[in-house]
Amino acid sequence: MSDAWIYGERNSEETSRLLAELGFSPHRVAANGTLRPPDADSRAPALALVLAAGLEQPSCAELCARLAADEELGEVPVLVALGPGALAEGVGVSEGHELLVEPFTAEELQARIARARRAVHGIDHDDIVRVGDLEMNLATYQVAIDRRPVDFTYMEYELLKFLVTHPQRVFSREALLSRVWGYDYYGGARTVDVHVRRVRAKLGSEHAARIKTVRSVGYRWEGT
Amino acid sequence: MTGRQSLHTVRGVTGHREFVLRTVEERGVRFIRLWFIDVLGLLKSFSIPVSELETALEDGVGLDGSSLEGASRLREYDCIAHPDPRTFQVLPWKPDSLVARMFCDVCQPDGEPFGGDSRAMLRRVLEQAAGLGYTMQVGCEVEFFLFGALGANGASPVTLDDGAYFDLTPLDVGSDFRRRTIEYLERIGIPVKASHHEVAPSQHEIQLAHTDALSMADSVTTFRIAVKEAAHELGAYATFMPKPLAAYPGSGMHLHISLFQGERNVFHDADPGEPLSPTGRAFLAGVLAHAGELTAVTNQWINSYRRLATGFEAPEFVSWTRRGAAALVRVPSRRPGRVEGARFELRSPDPACNPYLVLALVLAAGLRGIERGYELQAESIDDEAAGAPRLPLDLREATDLFDASELARETLGDRLCDVFVANKRRELADERRTVTEFDRSRYLRLL
Numbered sequence: 001m002s003d004a005w006i007y008g009e010r011n012s013e014e015t016s017r018l019l020a021e022l023g024f025s026p027h028r029v030a031a032n033g034t035l036r037p038p039d040a041d042s043r044a045p046a047l048a049l050v051l052a053a054g055l056e057q058p059s060c061a062e063l064c065a066r067l068a069a070d071e072e073l074g075e076v077p078v079l080v081a082l083g084p085g086a087l088a089e090g091v092g093v094s095e096g097h098e099l100l101v102e103p104f105t106a107e108e109l110q111a112r113i114a115r116a117r118r119a120v121h122g123i124d125h126d127d128i129v130r131v132g133d134l135e136m137n138l139a140t141y142q143v144a145i146d147r148r149p150v151d152f153t154y155m156e157y158e159l160l161k162f163l164v165t166h167p168q169r170v171f172s173r174e175a176l177l178s179r180v181w182g183y184d185y186y187g188g189a190r191t192v193d194v195h196v197r198r199v200r201a202k203l204g205s206e207h208a209a210r211i212k213t214v215r216s217v218g219y220r221w222e223g224t
Numbered sequence: 225m226t227g228r229q230s231l232h233t234v235r236g237v238t239g240h241r242e243f244v245l246r247t248v249e250e251r252g253v254r255f256i257r258l259w260f261i262d263v264l265g266l267l268k269s270f271s272i273p274v275s276e277l278e279t280a281l282e283d284g285v286g287l288d289g290s291s292l293e294g295a296s297r298l299r300e301y302d303c304i305a306h307p308d309p310r311t312f313q314v315l316p317w318k319p320d321s322l323v324a325r326m327f328c329d330v331c332q333p334d335g336e337p338f339g340g341d342s343r344a345m346l347r348r349v350l351e352q353a354a355g356l357g358y359t360m361q362v363g364c365e366v367e368f369f370l371f372g373a374l375g376a377n378g379a380s381p382v383t384l385d386d387g388a389y390f391d392l393t394p395l396d397v398g399s400d401f402r403r404r405t406i407e408y409l410e411r412i413g414i415p416v417k418a419s420h421h422e423v424a425p426s427q428h429e430i431q432l433a434h435t436d437a438l439s440m441a442d443s444v445t446t447f448r449i450a451v452k453e454a455a456h457e458l459g460a461y462a463t464f465m466p467k468p469l470a471a472y473p474g475s476g477m478h479l480h481i482s483l484f485q486g487e488r489n490v491f492h493d494a495d496p497g498e499p500l501s502p503t504g505r506a507f508l509a510g511v512l513a514h515a516g517e518l519t520a521v522t523n524q525w526i527n528s529y530r531r532l533a534t535g536f537e538a539p540e541f542v543s544w545t546r547r548g549a550a551a552l553v554r555v556p557s558r559r560p561g562r563v564e565g566a567r568f569e570l571r572s573p574d575p576a577c578n579p580y581l582v583l584a585l586v587l588a589a590g591l592r593g594i595e596r597g598y599e600l601q602a603e604s605i606d607d608e609a610a611g612a613p614r615l616p617l618d619l620r621e622a623t624d625l626f627d628a629s630e631l632a633r634e635t636l637g638d639r640l641c642d643v644f645v646a647n648k649r650r651e652l653a654d655e656r657r658t659v660t661e662f663d664r665s666r667y668l669r670l671l
Contacts, residue, residue, distance in 0.1 A: 141243050142251070151313065151314035152413075154240050154243040154244070154310060158239075189487040190361055190435075194434070197415045197433055200415075201410035
């Protein structure tokens with residue numbers, strides 16, 4: 001289940017419930033200026049939701065800027081939920097990747113989340129990322145090329161998923177190791193090269209070429 | 225850190241399990257093969273239906289541990305096989321009813337690794353190396369024969385072609401076979417660097433791209449079955465027997481070894497005149513110093529020594545070289561700027577070895593060389609191995625050296641060593657009682 005982190009106090013319980021209904025695992029971040037909830041088990045959530053009403057220190061704008069600047073949280077889709085009437089004041093309107101105004105329904109939240117994820121990661125509303133005839137279904141862990149299933153191991157899948165959902169950006173081996181594998185892994189940084197080679201072999205020549213080796217830096221996914 | 229715990233260091237167990245369960249459901253996998261490795265490196269397998277998968281992932285599956293002990297098993301041991309979800313892979317052959325495999329860690333009922341599990345032993349050595357900041361990378365060139373049919377009961381098998389080294393033989397079944405094999409390997413996540421026809425008729429070589437040692441041992445195991453499957457589908461038979469044809473070179477499995485600290489290849493020396501860094505030289509010195517003790521695992525069958533006896537790129541002496549073809553170890557010349565390419569090539573192993581034990585002992589010997597500052601002997605020039613010790617001549621000598629090896633016992637544990645030695649002594653005793661073609665051709669008329 002994907003994590004969703006909630007910033008801000010106002011209506012956070014109700015929002016947690018809505019997110020849980022949508023299949024997320026909600027975690028509330030304490031209002032003491034930290035960026036990470038105490039009880040999360042992943043390094044980056046699928047989603048961050050900022051409840052802007054009543055946020056003072058840090059402000060909504062500051063918070064969004066810090067999330068964007070954080071090395072691990074930089075590409076987390078951010079939704080900003082404004083309090084009723086806030087639109088007129090214009091505060092927070094330009095922050096985050098997608099906007100909501102309280103009160104909102106589960107359906108509206110779902111649609112906004114889908115828009116934010118699509119904007120950031122290219123993930124369609126049905127949880128499928130499509131690149132040419134390559135389809136990655138993030139809900140079922142299945143990958144298909146030209147509708148034919150391709151069988152990956154879990155780590156190969158996770159690596160491909162990370163690259164595909166962060167297109168056009170170069171990641172070093174260390175960054176991939178820490179963000180895909182998550183912890184120290186005794187395979188060492190060469191593990192990344194080995195997995196890239198395996199993923200390329202399974203993708204076949206057309207899609208394999210989308211994983212670019214950036215000499216003495218790392219790897220980049222060319223999504224278009 | 226035990227093997228079970230180290231699973232938690234990679235994204236937690238839950239993600240892996242969910243992936244396995246979901247993939248089985250989505251892909252319509254019918255059976256799961258649980259793979260484990262016996263002391264001789266032979267792949268053992270049992271199947272569970274999908275309905276048992278969740279329980280198997282949670283609690284493991286009961287197993288008689290003596291099934292890991294080859295022909296020398298004496299009594300049953302209750303063990304638990306824990307499938308490693310990281311190794312879950314749908315098998316590319318048998319497309320009509322989908323089958324997936326997972327390698328297992330075999331544990332005692334109290335959760336400790338079972339002393340007869342060579343995969344667990346390799347993992348233990350890798351964790352020790354990781355504790356020192358090292359990871360070993362291994363590339364592999366596997367040779368094998370593809371025969372049209374096996375002769376009845378020991379008669380010579382039928383070769384499929386008269387091709388030779390790097391020949392392109394477009395009309396033979398071999399190139400079809402190599403294409404199919406490589407496709408299987410890639411679909412199962414074993415990247416192939418190159419493949420070509422080898423020196424002997426019907427002999428092939430496939431090079432596996434470098435990876436960490438545990439993945440390479442798993443890859444070699446998977447490779448052997450993928451090759452046999454591909455051959456079987458074409459009505460042929462593939463064998464990794466080290467020396468099937470008396471008149472032609474045998475099959476080797478050259479290992480390309482390098483050692484990394486993080487992203488840095490510690491075998492690399494900035495001076496292009498130096499084949500290896502001081503750390504690399506000490507590691508190699510360790511491997512050479514213990515080469516005799518290692519031979520029982522690099523060349524573990526009576527037949528292995530028929531390959532070593534005939535030259536043909538098979539080493540007889542403990543020596544190293546940059547250019548020659550006969551040394552035990554070759555240090556390939558480096559292309560300028562290719563830091564990651566610094567490595568040495570160990571040429572004694574054959575493809576019928578237990579890759580888990582070979583890699584565990586090679587790494588342990590190399591680390592000992594570093595730890596104790598072993599000095600590397602002089603390079604052998606033009607295949608002159610003057611003064612270099614010779615490798616064991618036969619399995620008996622190799623087994624004696626292994627049996628007495630403090631390095632092997634410390635690395636693999638007494639239990640595994642004893643079981644291995646018992647298997648080899650039994651093989652030797654069987655051979656001693658066998659009347660062979662050699663006996664008859666030499667003595668029948670003469671005496």
